[in-house]
Amino acid sequence: MRADRLVSLVLLLRQRGRLSATALARELEVSTRTVLRDIEALSAAGIPVYAERGRHGGFALLPGFQTELTGLNHDEALALLVAGSRRGAQAFGLGSALASAMLKVVDALPESHRGTAAGVAERMLIDPETDLLARRPDVDEVPDAVVAEVRRAVFAGHRLRIRYAAVDQAPAWRTVDPIGLVTVRDQGYLLAVRSGEDRTYKLSRISAAEELAEPAQRPDRVDLDRMWQERGARFRAGGELVAVVALVDPARRAELAGTGLAVLAEDAEADGRLRLEVTFQDARHAEWALWQLGADAEVVAPQWLRASLRDRAAAIAARYEES
Incomplete structure (x- = not known):
């Protein structure tokens, strides 16, 4: 909305001082022409x-200009700034709203605390876009219009x-009673009820959404x-779960445990490796997870997974020998 953009424009000028029309356009994600029109509107409204x-x-x-915003103490603003660095807002289509809110949080601080809070927040990074190996997380891309409609409902x-x-089905329309939204590792989910049954929908698989006038039965x-915990437990207890016993380098233990669904058993071996029993969603999930560990993991059981990994490694070795 234009009113929100005008407030954001004023806050940007208050916090950063002089800015060019190009810089303001970039921050507000609008054209320079729109910025110039907004500047005229602010001047007409008496903003200096x-x-x-x-x-x-x-x-x-003009120096000394003040806006009337509710103040926050230093720790309250810092908590919001740190929370605002998380990417959950992106999963729910609230990224631009979050950026605007963070400007208001900083502006609401007393001037004596503003620089301190911003400086402290700069020294804490939550969930960066890549890890130390430059691997990017798997982030869902959901159209803003779709997630906005889901949020409203x-x-x-x-x-x-x-x-x-x-999965493996053509898109189809369905009517649901929405309960809530959940984000896990940058993946967004809609928890809902359909025909009396619990349902969980991945937001990235929703191509269109329409809020209805009738109230939800919830x-x-x-x-x-x-x-979420109950649905996760039901999911892990059903389907084609695969249990794998593997000997793993202790340095890769956390990686395997984080990839699998659950660690059922764990023992230390005489050679320093860990014997882990880990469950996976299905056979493809198990093979992918163990393949990522390379020579740092050895599958003991099931035999079909051990053979599959051996054949996969042999095929790659043969390809490089041909080259």
Whole structure:
């Protein structure tokens, strides 16, 4: 909305001083023409914005200009700044709203605390885009219009029509009663009920959504954390779960445990390796996870997985020998 953008523009000028129209356009994700129109609107509303021409020119506020925003103490603002660095907002289509909110959080601080809080926040990084091996996380891409419609239905308590593509199935429309939204490792999920049965939908598989006028059939209050744990337990207890026994280098133990569903047993071997029994979602999941560990893991059982990894390694070795 334009009103939110105008507030963000004023806050940017307050916190960063003089900025060019190009820099403001980049921060606000609009065109420079839109920025110039917004500057005119602010001037007409009595906001003391002035232009400085020249190579290092731009727009600035008259010194001493204050906005009326609710103040926060230092620790409250710092907590919000740190929380705001997480990418969960991206999964729910709230990235631009989060950026605007962070500007307001900083601006709400007393001037004596503003620099300290921003400086401390700069020294804490939560969930960077890559790990030490430059591997990027698997982040869902969900159209803003779709996730916005889902959000509205969840918060308003209305039924929702979604066009959803289940695994190995063509997209189809279905009507659900939305309960809540969950983000796990940058993957967004909609928890809902359909025809009286619990359902979990991955947001990236929803290609279209429509909020309906009729109220959703759902409880007034919900414990999403408990509900997620229960659904996860049911998922792990059913389907084609595969249990794997492997000898693993202790340095790679956390990686395998984090990839699998659960570690059922663990013992130390005489050669320093760990004997782990780990469950996986299915055969493909198990083979992929153990292959990632290379020579740092040796499958003991099941025999078919041991043979599959051996054949895969032999095929790659043969390819390189041919070269």
